[in-house]
Structure formats: C-alpha cells, structure tokens
Amino acid sequence: MRKAGAVAMVVALAALAGCQGEVQAPAQPSWTAKGKIVALDAEQTSVTIDHQNISGLMDAMTMAFAVDDAAVLEGIAEGDAVEFVLEQKARGLTVTKLAKIDAAALEAATEHTVRGTVILVNEATVSLMVRNDAVPGFLEPDDRVFGVNPASLLEGLEENDRVEFTLTERESGALVITALRKLED
Numbered sequence: 001m002r003k004a005g006a007v008a009m010v011v012a013l014a015a016l017a018g019c020q021g022e023v024q025a026p027a028q029p030s031w032t033a034k035g036k037i038v039a040l041d042a043e044q045t046s047v048t049i050d051h052q053n054i055s056g057l058m059d060a061m062t063m064a065f066a067v068d069d070a071a072v073l074e075g076i077a078e079g080d081a082v083e084f085v086l087e088q089k090a091r092g093l094t095v096t097k098l099a100k101i102d103a104a105a106l107e108a109a110t111e112h113t114v115r116g117t118v119i120l121v122n123e124a125t126v127s128l129m130v131r132n133d134a135v136p137g138f139l140e141p142d143d144r145v146f147g148v149n150p151a152s153l154l155e156g157l158e159e160n161d162r163v164e165f166t167l168t169e170r171e172s173g174a175l176v177i178t179a180l181r182k183l184e185d
Contacts, residue, residue, distance in 0.1 A: 029087065030086060032083065033052055034082065034084075035081075035082060036103075037079060038050050038149050038150065040078060043070075046067055047065055047073060050062040050176055053173065054086070060174030061174065062148065064126075066089070066092055066094040067095050067098075068096040072096065073098065076100070083099050084097060084098045085098075111178070113164060114139065114164070114167045115133045115163065115164045115183070117131045117161070118130055119143060121157045123151070123154055128146055129144070129145045130145075130165075131143050146175055146177045148176070149177070157180075164181055166179035
C-alpha cells in the first residue's frame, strides 16, 4: 500500500514538473471605450478623454489616463473622437490603443442651460464641482461634479464664482459642461 502511494506521488510530481514550461501569466484586464480627446500631455505621456460609460469599469466622465507609448498619440489632436483600449498596468489605467472614429457617434443628445456657484475647479481631471440651481424637470439643486470640454473653459474660474453653463447630455448619459460664462455679481 505504501509502495503504491509512493509511486503515485512520484508520477504526480513528474507530471507537475513537465507542466512548468506551459504555465502562462494571466492576461491583463482590458476595456474598450469611445470618447473625445480633451487634452494631450505636452510630453505625450498622458491623455485626457471625455469618455462614454466603460462597461465593467466606470461611468462616463472626463479623466486623464497614462499612455503606454507616445506613438499611440501620433496623429491624435484635441477634439478628436476616438475609440481606445485601456489596460491595468503599473502606472494605473493605461491607454494602449487609440484610433480616430466618426465624431457623429459622440454628438450631444440634449443641452440644458444651468446656473450655479463654483465649489472646486479641478484642472487635473478637467472637471468642475458646482452647486447648481434647480432646472425644472431636469436637475434638483445639488453639489455635482461635471466633466468640462473643452478644458479651456476652466481658465480664470475661482471658488464661489457664479456661472451659467451649457450642460450637454451625451448619448451615453454623461453630463458635460460644453460652454460656460461667469455671471456678474
């Protein structure tokens, strides 16, 4: 009985040893999404994208991502509609592929004029936190964070500024500030 157990153990160990060369590392998780280029890093190491919902990862928003290789950004400019692939890497979520697409796929579905008070300007994420006034049938008064596109709309804004802005509802459901002006006191 012991001899049979020892033989079985030797056979199992031999089988495991033979499999070592075939073991593969698990694949990196990746996601494909569409969006609009908001900003490119001057050194081309990151890109900010106003993206649609990324299924299984995050809701639609404007966010900066690392870029796998500067060559990924060749031929891409601010305002381009793109489809991109994200992978989880050491630097965080990283764009590994980027391709221009038809801009009509990203056009706005609905626009609303909203007034509010600036709470926080976040240039890193190209977003604005606003205490918005009520818009009957659309928004209740609340503190909300909105992506901003183009990023230049953030220039000169400060905490407590009263603003009027165009809130664009994308087909994806994302709400993005696409026009903005300061209101006089």
